Amino acid sequence: MKNSNYSSRKKDPSIVFSYIKQERFDLVNEMIQNNEIDVNAVDVVGNDVVTRLLKARQYDLVLTLMKKRNWDVNHQNDDGNTFGHILAQDDSVSTFLIIDQLTKKKNYLPNIKNKRGETALDRAINSNYICCAFKILEDKRFNNISIFSFKNLFNVTIKNSLYGKYSKITNLKIIVDSLEGKELDQKMSELIQRISDNMDLIKRDIMKHNRVDVIEGIIEQSIYLWQTIYFVCLFLYNNWDKYKIKVVDFNRNLC
Secondary structure (H helix, E strand, O other): OHHHHHHHHHHOHHHHHHHHHOOOHHHHHHHHHOOOOOOOOEOOOOOEHHHHHHHOOOHHHHHHHHOOOOOOOOOOOOOOOOHHHHHOOOOOOOHHHHHHHHHOOOOOOOOOOOOOOOOHHHHHHHOOOHHHHHHHHHOOOOOOOOHHHHHHHHHHHOOOOOOOHHHHHHHHHHHHHHHOOOOOOHHHHHHHHHHHHOHHHHHHHHHHHOOOHHHHHHHHHHHHHHHHHHHHHHHHHHOHHHHHHHHHHHHHHHO
16 A cells, blocks of 8 residues: 555655645655655645645644745745745644744745735734734844734734733834834834834823823824825826826926
8 A cells, every 4th residue: 555655646746735635644744754745836726735734734744844945935825825824824832833933934035915915914913813923023024014004913912902001012012123123114114213202102101091092193193194195196196187287387386
């Protein structure tokens, strides 16, 4: 039987996906030990072997295959999700080791978005997996966070009534420390700077009143300003032919 399995695998290395579906992880492990697995082989929806094993919660096998030098850690499936996107929705304690190993990979790109415009951070926030979200934030390469993603992060880690005063302040410090000094887009850089400048007021609001009005106001003002600029630009773009002469004349008067 063993020889038969070996012969089948040699003819069709993609048989690993059948083994995973059948939960024959002993045979998957055997393929790994015999170096028979193409770690970058994909199934019908574009998931590679490592991702399929992650979905099957076979964490030891995942950790083993992650060490393969030729593994394309940034591969995206048909939905645009990378291994990191899938990992961000796994709430198992075992994922801590996997996240740690993932962020140590020099070629890992944590800023990739899927087809829905989500980063791995967005997926972690939406799943309320805070430890995973903080691990992504702490990666020095990660800087792809929008104001709206930041607001979601704020709602989950600071505005959340499940956290006490000290936990809220600790979470805020982790977030700000992780983002300060990074090359963020202008809107996010300005928001982080405003939060840092008003940190004493924010902490006092939390500690004295157990409220988050100060920081929430700062975030809402930033969103309002961005939306105002966006809609003005959109209006001018859609009505350029109507207003371009006036805009040109206005610019000439400024010169």
